[in-house]
Amino acid sequence: MEGAFILEKLILVVIVFTVSLVIAMYSTLAERKIAGFMQDRHGPNRAGFGGLLQPLCDGGKFFFKEEIIPAGAHRPLFILGPTLAIITACISSAVIPWGQTLTVGNREVVLQVADINVGVLYIFGVVALGVYGIMIGGWASNNKFSLLGAIRAASQSISYEIGMGLSLIALLMVTQTLSMSEIVAQQSGFVNWNIWVQPIGFLIFMTCAFAECNRVPFDLPECETELVGGYHTEYSSMKLGLYMFSEYINMFVSSALMAALYFGGYNFPFMHDLGLSQNWITILGVLAFFLKIFGFIFFFMWIRWTLPRFRYDQLMNLGWKMLIPLAIANIVLTGVITLIKDTYFA
Amino acid sequence: MLPNKPIKETAMQSLSNRKKIIEQKPMNFWERMYLPAIAKGLGITIRHFFKKIPTVKYPEETRPYSKNFRGQHSLKRDEQGRERCTACGLCALSCPAEAITMTAAERKKGEEMLYREEKYASVYEINMLRCIFCGLCEEACPKEAIYLDGPHVTADYLRKDFIYGKDKLVEPTFDITKLIQDKTS
C-alpha cells in the first residue's frame, strides 16, 4: 500500500509539474496574442497554426543562445539565482487541491500533492522565498541596474506580503482552517464562494498577488525604462528563460490560489444536481478549476495591457498606506460580523 | 498642465474666445481609489480585444494597388512583341533625378521582329536608388514605351544591384491573341 501511495503521489507530482510548465510556456504565447488583440493586431502567427508552435521555437532559441556570465559576476550565486527562482515557483503548487477524489480500481486518489494542515501558510512561505532568486541573481550580476532591480524586488515583495497576509487572515477567520483542501471543500455551491463574504479581502489579495508576481502595474524590478532589464539585465540564454518561466509559473500559481481561496476551486454550480458519478464530477471539477485559473491568467494579462506602471513611491504608498490599513479594517469588520452572527443568529 | 490659479488676462486678449482655463481640482475619495478609472480602462481594452483586426497578413494576402500607383518601370512591347523604345532620350532628359541612362544602337537586318524603330536602346538602365517614381519619363515618352506599372522595387544588399538593366525592365513577350504571358524572353 505504501508503494502504491508513493507511486500515486509521484505521478501526480509529475502531472502537476508538466501542466504548470506547459501552462507557463503557453502563457508566453497567450500574453503576446492578447497584447496583439488588445492593440488591434494579430500577435505572433507565423510558427504553426495561429502561432501555436511559437513557445517551442522560443524555448529552442533560449537553449541554443550563447550563455554569457559576466567577468565581474559572482559565478556560483549567478547560477544559483535563476535556479532558486524556478524551484520556488515550481514547489508552491504542491498544496493546491486540483480536484476531488478519483476512484481508480478500488483506490481513492486525492488530486492534491500534499494536504498539509498549514497549506495556506506553506504557499506564503514559498512565495516569500521566491524573492531570494531575484535578489541573489541581481547581486551576483555585479551590475548597478541589476542590484537596483533586486533591491526593488525585495522591498516590494516584503511590503506586499504583509498586505497579502492580512487580507488572508480575514479569510481564515471565516473558513476557520488553514488547510487548502478544507477551504475549497467548504465552498461547495455557488453561493458559498468566499468572494461573497470577503470581497474587500479578495481585492487586496489580488492586488498583492500582482505585486508578488512582479506583473504590471507593479513590475518595477524589471522596469525597462529605468533599469534596462532590472535584475536580469546580465542574464542570457536559458538562465533568462528560467527567470521568465518562474514569473509565468508564479502567475499560474497565484491564479490557482485565487481561484481556490475565493472562487470555489474545483466547485462549479449544480455539481451535485447533475446526477453524475463521482469520477465525472471530479473531472468536470478539474476542468472548472482550470477554467477559473485561465480566467485569472487572462485577467492578469488584461490588466497588463490596460494599466501603466506605478512610480516607486506610489507603489510603496499604495502598499503601506492603503492596502495594509484597509486589510486591518477588513479583519476588524470580519471579526465584528462573525461575532454578531455567532451571538444573535447562531 | 496649467497651474491652478488662472493666469491674469491683461497682457493678451484671446480673440477667438475658444481659450479654456483648465482647473485641476483635487480628486475626491472615489477618484483617489482609482477603481472606477481602472474599470473604465479595462472596458476600453476589452472592447479592442473583440474589434476587427485591420492588419493584412502580408505574404498571404496583399492589398490591391491603386490604379494610378507608380511602381517599377517596364519597357513595353508592341502588339507584335517588338520593343517600342527608340532611344530618343526624352525620358532621361525629363528625369528630375537623373536616374535614366541609355545607349542607342542601329537596328540590323533581320532584327525587325525585335525592335519596332530603326534605332533602339542597346543599353537602358534606371538607377532605382535615384528614381523618385514621379512618372515624368512616362509622360515624356513619345512612343508609349515606358510605364511605371510594376510592383514595389524590392530591397537588395548592394548598391550596384539597384541599377536595373534591360533584363529587368523589358516586359516579357506575349501573344496578343492569347493574352497569356510567357517567360521565354
Place this chain on the structure above:
Amino acid sequence: MSVFYLVAFLAIFFALMTIFTKNPVHSVLYLVVTFFTLTIHYILLNAQFLAVVNFIVYMGAIMVLFLFVLMLLNMNEESEPMKSNLVKVMGAIAGICLIATFLGAFKVIAPNNEFVVGNAEVGLVKNLGKVLFNEFLLPFEISSILLLTAMVGAVLLAKKEVKKI
C-alpha cells in the same frame, strides 16, 4: 533519528560557515540555510505552525532585509575596520554567557521532562492557538504591545522632522 542527526549536523555546519566566511553576503546566505535546517527541525518535532512561521518570518522577511542592507552597504574585506580589543573582550563575555545559559537549559530539560516528551500534537495550529489564547494570553498580548511600540518607534525614526516656521 538519522534524519535528525543529518539535519543537526547541517545546521551546525552552516552556522559555523556563517561565522567563518569573509564575505558578508555569503554569511547571510549561509544563515538563511541554517534557518532552513531549523525549519526542518520544527517539522521533525511535528510543530508545523512554528516551522512555517520560521520559514516565512525569518527566511522570507528578516533575512531578506539583512541581505537588502548588506547589498546596499557593499562591504568587502578592505573597507572593514579593525576590531578593537574591547569588542573582542565583549564578544568573549557574551559567548561565555551563552554557554552558561545552554548548560543551565540542558540541565533543566532532561529527556524525561514533560515539555520534551509532552503532547506531540501541541505544534499543530489549532492546539497552539488554544494554548496561546488561554494559558498564555497575557504574555501574548504583552508581546504584541512590545511589537506595537517598536513599530511606532520605527515610524517615528523614519519620519522626517517637520521644520517649524
